[in-house]
């Protein structure tokens with residue numbers, strides 16, 4: 354039996370196929386104009402990877418901001434629950450997840466079954482999210498992928514506000530104008546984002562076995578600075594950390610399938 | 620058309636035919652803010668009390684010329700409506716120092732003076748002690764003298780007791796409707812109940828009673844709120860009037876079965892005790908009724924009330940509603956969530972702008988919270 358999880362986020366669409374508790378296909382790509390177009394396309398890619406047809410999927414679960422707009426999804430779960438279960442699937446020792454996505458960050462505490470015990474999300478402000486990193490990289494004149502590399506070369510982070518993306522951008526512009534080294538500004542940005550995330554983690558009781566997921570988790574400098582800010586070493590994951598939402602959705606698809614087979618209400 | 624259709628229409632309109640008809644019969648309309656203004660006094664003076672709200676608000680651009688963006692969206696939207704002329708049918712407004720934002724609303728309203736008649740500020744103490752009660756009594760007497768002069772009438776004990784009887788009847792009907800949600804099959808959703816509250820707080824009390832009697836008859840006849848409730852919710856917090864917001868909560872699978880909001884239990888719980896002195900009876904009831912976060916000396920009482928109602932109504936979780944920049948709920952929601960956690964009652968604080976956007980993120984929070992609560996069971 355094959356189960357599909359689709360995560361339509363604000364910047365990327367992801368899909369995962371599960372068979373017998375193993376990931377048999379996965380893919381992520383930038384979102385398209387609509388959630389449906391993104392879902393269609395990313396699903397097409399994983400099906401092609403696995404050499405399957407959509408009819409062969411037993412059940413599909415959607416998550417992410419576009420979760421309610423996917424007609425072929427049989428159920429949906431919030432991205433909070435999906436990140437919880439996805440990371441738990443990837444490493445059973447995980448109990449706390451720091452997820453930094455395109456436009457939100459969340460801290461999720463899970464129990465020994467991967468179910469959410471507590472969570473906190475950022476407010477409407479995008480500071481500290483993937484989108485703000487993208488904007489700051491552009492202001493700094495570097496590719497997003499290079500921002501982390503730049504920051505890792507610095508030992509002297511320059512002060513950058515952690516209050517709001519606009520103030521962060523103004524600080525970066527001012528530092529550039531003052532002729533400061535871009536490496537140190539980049540480092541200032543990653544430290545500032547780390548402080549922002551650290552303040553979010555203070556709102557829940559962190560449980561040992563902390564991991565990081567989401568697109569920003571691929572930025573080595575941000576990861577290093579968050580580890581320093583909250584004083585932990587992140588637990589590694591067996592799968593791409595950007596796929597945790599989709600992976601969790603696929604796990605929920607399997608759970609939902611079993612529940613329906615057992616005669617539970619839908 | 621069921622009575623709930625008419626109620627919904629009333630809830631979504633700023634003014635209504637009931638008010639127009641009352642005006643033609645010689646009863647002016649007097650707006651008031653907050654649950655600490657005794658409507659009975661306005662009614663006994665021959666006017667129709669009208670609970671101020673931002674229903675139908677078109678934005679805050681005019682309100683923002685007087686308020687800063689660090690003021691809550693309730694006061695910004697209400698003033699905006701006032702400046703657009705939406706409340707020109709009013710003959711006066713009784714303001715109240717519910718919070719500093721509301722206090723400032725009075726200043727701005729007085730300064731901008733839209734065509735809404737008189738502006739009166741009722742100062743209500745921020746506590747429930749004997750000294751506070753005595754001071755509140757003085758303020759009510761002062762309000763009484765103002766209304767007598769303004770409407771060229773006398774607030775006799777007979778008139779006041781007559782008004783008390785009508786408002787007690789209205790409270791009793793609302794209480795019975797609210798209590799119907801104790802049962803497992805919930806006859807009326809939280810959104811419908813809020814519509815009812817919005818409607819009956821802007822029509823003459825006599826018409827409100829008639830509407831409530833019809834609503835209650837429908838409920839007694841076996842009305843069922845059809846949506847299947849995954850979770851039973853208790854809602855508390857500061858200014859909350861958006862039907863769309865409760866719809867968001869309920870469309871995700873919850874049903875609001877009880878509350879402690881101004882347009883809810885805080886309005887109708889506990890009747891005025893009939894006795895010797897009507898102003899003393901009103902003072903006792905209004906100052907010492909189920910309190911709101913502005914009453915600094917009753918945090919423990921509010922928490923105890925939430926716990927009691929959660930247990931009585933079989934609620935699974937508590938939603939703490941807060942408007943961005945609401946000074947009253949900032950501390951309250953923090954304390955409440957910590958206290959409720961001690962009693963193993965799950966809660967979430969939802970911060971929003973009145974009639975604001977951000978629905979996507981709110982939906983995610985709500986769904987994630989429901990999933991978290993369901994995981995516990």
Ligand code: SF4
Nearest residue numbers: 691718857858945946
């Ligand atoms: S929402 Fe809060 S700050 Fe605004 S008027 Fe109500 S109590 Fe005052």
